[in-house]
Amino acid sequence: MADIRNIVILTGAGVSAESGIDTFRGGGGQNGMGLWEKHRVEDVATPEAFARDPDLVLRFYDMRRAAIASKRPNPAHEALARLDAEWPKKQGRGLLLVTQNIDDLHERAGSARVLHMHGTTDAWCTACDARGAWLAPMMERPACPECGASALRPDVVWFGEMPYEMERIYAALSEADLFVSIGTSGAVYPAAGFVRDARELGARTLELNLARSEGSAWFDETRLGPASELVPAWVDEMLR
Ligand code: BJW
Secondary structure, three states: OOOOOEEEEEOOHHHHHOOOOOOOOOOOOOOOOOOOOOOOHHHOOOOOHHHHHHHHHHHHHHHHHHHHHHOOOOHHHHHHHHHHHHHHHHHHHHEEEEEEEOOOOHHHHHHOOOOOOOOEEEEEEOOOEEEEEOOOOOOOOOOOOOOOHHHHHHHEEEOOOOOOOOOHHHHHHHHHHEEEEOOOOOOOOHHHHHHHHHOOOHHHHHEEEEOOOOOOHHOOOOOOHHHHHHHHHHHHOOOO
16 A cells, blocks of 8 residues: 555445444445435435425434434444544555544544534524534424524535535545545435546545445445445555
8 A cells, every 4th residue: 555645535324324323225224224214315305395394304303313322333433443543643644534424423433534524413503603512302493502593403414505624525635545435325416426536636446335336437446345344354454
């Protein structure tokens, strides 16, 4: 791995599936169904769906926040935290972990540099723009601790909204020697386009997934299997 200095890692729902958090599009979660069960995520994870039926959306995120709090990082999160700690210590080497997941399992495993491009389990006040950690239900329309308005929503990125940290992500992709995608279906842009961007900018590209993603043809290499096995083995290779 002597020629690799800068790594960008993208994770999706598949990295948390073995912690018991269901994926969005089925397969790999605890109950084998997509997270929204009867609904296509594209129909409900939108600002329009929230305006139309806020109870449906708030109930979903209240349940999700509680479920996430009860889960633990798995060996894939732990291996990525080991890489995060060890890789940059070798002079001049950089690593960025970009996750599409709103769960905090990367942080709880010990990863320090994590960008949540689709948000977190925090609350966002649409009246005063304050953001902060939130554990209580939002269904009851609690008041914002900053301004008192009952205008909290989950601090997540829905379809049609701009993902977070895009400038930092594209800056890291432009310097990456290796782009690694872990447990994401490649169905949602702009994340699904990172492999093409990274490749065109000169990076080697590696996919670790239970099944091939939609953009699988763009990867130089694909390894198929559960993240809890593939990721620790790949991290061992990188740190050898
Ligand atoms: C395992 C495993 C195991 C299982 N081990 N692996 C037409 C063409 C192109 C784009 C568009 C278009 N029309 C509209 C768009 C844009 C739109 C979009 O992509 N739409 C698609 C439907 C086509 N995108 C947007 O609107 C985004 N914003 C945007 O584009 O802004 C403009 C912009 C322009 C230019 C630059 C930048 C911005 C916003 C997207 C927001 C997505 N939000 C959600 C919800 C977040 C909150 C929440 O968590 O509830 O994000 S949707 C949902 O999908 C969530 C996820 O992060 C995201 C991706 O899902 P992920 O992680 O890939 O999960 P799954 O379930 O799909 O896949 C699981 C994978 O795990 C599978 O591959 C399994 O094999 C694998 N797996 N078990 C390893 N044990």
